[in-house]
Amino acid sequence: MLSIFTDLADWVAYSLLGLVPGSKLGDSVQFFIEDTSKIFFLLVVMIYVIALIRASLNIEQVRDYLAKNNKFFGYLMGSTFGAITPFCSCSSIPVFLGFTSAGIPVGITMSFLLTSPLINEVAVLLLLSLVGWEITVIYVVIGMAIGIAGGIFLDLIRAERLLQPFALKAYETAEHTGVEGSGKAQLSFKARHDFASAELLDILGRVWKWVFIGVGLGALLHGFVPDAWFADNLGSGQWWSVPMAVLAGIPLYSNATGVIPVMESLIVKGLPLGTTLAFCMSTVAASFPEFVLLKQVMTWKLLAIIFMLLLVSFSLVGWAINFIYL
Amino acid sequence: MKNIEVLGSGCSKCVKTAELVQAVADDCRVSVQVTKETNPQALLTYHVMSTPAVVVDGQLMHSGSIPDKTQIEKWLQ
Known part of the structure; x- marks a missing residue:
């Protein structure tokens, strides 16, 4: 599934930018595009999903x-x-x-x-x-x-x-x-979604x-x-x-x-x-x-x-x- | 005049919170004294575990994020 990012990077580096496959610059650019696109895609999906679960x-x-x-x-x-x-x-x-x-x-x-x-x-x-x-x-x-x-x-x-x-x-x-906690609140899906969206923006803002x-x-x-x-x-x-x-x-x-x-x-x-x-x-x-x-x-x-x-x-x-x- | 303290270690969110509180107060024409409290002992006093936290006239109102405008307006009333 993740090979789509390799294809994207190959296309941008070697076709769009016309770099030579196997050259130092070409390899570096291809690597950079593949990893950044893949990482950002995964980050957005995973931070959101995990924050949904972690909301409570x-x-x-x-x-x-x-x-x-x-x-x-x-x-x-x-x-x-x-x-x-x-x-x-x-x-x-x-x-x-x-x-x-x-x-x-x-x-x-x-x-x-x-x-x-x-x-x-x-x-x-x-x-x-x-x-x-x-x-x-x-x-x-x-x-x-x-x-x-x-x-x-x-x-x-x-x-x-x-x-x-x-x-x-x-x-x-x-x-x-021990301090008595506030107890576990039942969260609606909307509350979880709001929390997860805020987390996503917050974490992406810090790590990009x-x-x-x-x-x-x-x-x-x-x-x-x-x-x-x-x-x-x-x-x-x-x-x-x-x-x-x-x-x-x-x-x-x-x-x-x-x-x-x-x-x-x-x-x-x-x-x-x-x-x-x-x-x-x-x-x-x-x-x-x-x-x-x-x-x-x-x-x-x-x-x-x-x-x-x-x-x-x-x-x-x-x-x-x-x-x-x- | 309301005395508002923003608790936090001086991270960017705490600075933004203090600026936002001041801005909302100016908009509502409420006179406030906003101070940024970076001393860690203040965290113990108010039992705060996530910053930025906002204390209005000695009472903890909010912690863990930059508050939104409507929340701030409520505190100022």
């Missing part, structure tokens, strides 16, 4: 649910909710404070916040259509595992001690009986430029980097290439939408899967703007711990996957 879930319900359930299960659920709710960096502070003041342990809250940027419906959709279901499954499992393990670790070191004083106070004075940037970079890599370059230079998964990839990902700030088209090109050009995943996850999850925001509720020490935690986990994951796949 709100963040207050997630909080009430997490506050009621036992701790071990909590990390898994925190991470799962992080994956299914859309992420916007401007919502991380209100969510953090809302969870904390409901008495939810910092670790469970961080399971939510660490997983949220890594996994969402847009990321999963792009992965499925660009790199196939196997890598999608690996990506999702790793993303959730890092969220869960990170959360457990933070509770083990009693990370709440390292919150800003007002946030710690809110946690300690929380009523652990990342699609162009991501696919643009992917297209350049695709057309201009020789096919065997990564395979020749980094193809055997040299151990140092993984932490290098993680470090290279930090100053690059992108969301999952922008990085996945790049991921596709890197894999096609022979960069080992583990190294590619380490680079992409680091780009998405370990970003300075996000950390500056979290400074409002955490001390530098805790931020540094979380930062190191992410870097170490991405490296471990990269090594493990290269070890298995090479």
Whole structure:
């Protein structure tokens, strides 16, 4: 079904623009048109459909649910909710404070916040259509595992001690009986449609430029980097290439939408899967703007711990996957 | 005069919300004092989990999105 976008891209690049098939420019343009048209089509359809289903879930319900359930299960659920709710960096502070003041342990809250940027419906959709279901499954499992393990670790070191004083106070004075939610409202189809349309506009408004940037970079890599370059230079998964990839990902700030088209090109050009995943996850999850925001509720020490935690986990994951796949 | 606070971390939606509230108030000739509250403690005070949120004279009226014009007009009455 999706081959229609290949045909469209072939037609625009080679017939309409008269580029030569197999040339660097021709290949880049063809790749760019195919991926952007395909991605936007899928985004519009999927964001709308998923928002229809998600319309009755709100963040207050997630909080009430997490506050009621036992701790071990909590990390898994925190991470799962992080994956299914859309992420916007401007919502991380209100969510953090809302969870904390409901008495939810910092670790469970961080399971939510660490997983949220890594996994969402847009990321999963792009992965499925660009790199196939196997890598999608690996990506999702790793993303959730890092969220869960990170959360457990933070509770083990009693990370709440390292919150800003007002946030710690809110946690300690929380009523652990849990806040009573507003209850599930039955939504009419029209209410769902209105919610889904608003979500569609909101999410597209935030991600469209990342699609162009991501696919643009992917297209350049695709057309201009020789096919065997990564395979020749980094193809055997040299151990140092993984932490290098993680470090290279930090100053690059992108969301999952922008990085996945790049991921596709890197894999096609022979960069080992583990190294590619380490680079992409680091780009998405370990970003300075996000950390500056979290400074409002955490001390530098805790931020540094979380930062190191992410870097170490991405490296471990990269090594493990290269070890298995090479 | 109504005292209106817009709670949020300074994201573009919060800025738009504050501008919209001011614009509607000007249209209706209601005198208002609109302030953007970026201090995270305010979120705790009003139990707000999604921003932008609007507080009118100390009472939380709205959270999670840019409010529409008719909503704002109601608050100003």
